[in-house]
Amino acid sequence: MANAWEERKKALENEYFHKKENELLDKMKHDAQETLIQGCCKGRCPKCGDEIEPMTFRGVPLDKCPSCGGIWLGPNDLKMLAEKDHRTWFDRWFHAEQEETTDQEV
Numbered sequence: 001m002a003n004a005w006e007e008r009k010k011a012l013e014n015e016y017f018h019k020k021e022n023e024l025l026d027k028m029k030h031d032a033q034e035t036l037i038q039g040c041c042k043g044r045c046p047k048c049g050d051e052i053e054p055m056t057f058r059g060v061p062l063d064k065c066p067s068c069g070g071i072w073l074g075p076n077d078l079k080m081l082a083e084k085d086h087r088t089w090f091d092r093w094f095h096a097e098q099e100e101t102t103d104q105e106v
């Protein structure tokens with residue numbers, strides 16, 4: 001009977017290592033995929049995939065996509081722009097958005 005127990009123990013050990021190996025393989029696959037995605041998407045437009053170009057708007061550095069015209073703002077960029085002259089462009093943009101909404105409701 002001793003051999004049967006030894007075999008069972010070995011089988012359980014093998015199962016454990018097999019599971020651990022699979023987990024490690026899955027993690028490696030996931031990491032490789034993430035690296036690939038990050039490598040492909042870095043500096044690319046999330047909307048159309050074209051290469052984004054740096055630009056400066058009112059002294060604030062932004063990223064612009066030449067294909068679809070999308071503009072990306074950093075965490076402080078919108079705040080910086082709003083603080084620069086909030087009574088002009090920001091207000092106009094904000095009110096234009098509100099008017100658009102009102103038009104749609106009528």
Ligand SMILES: [Zn+2]
Pocket residue numbers: 045046047048049050065066067068069070
């Ligand atoms: Zn784009």
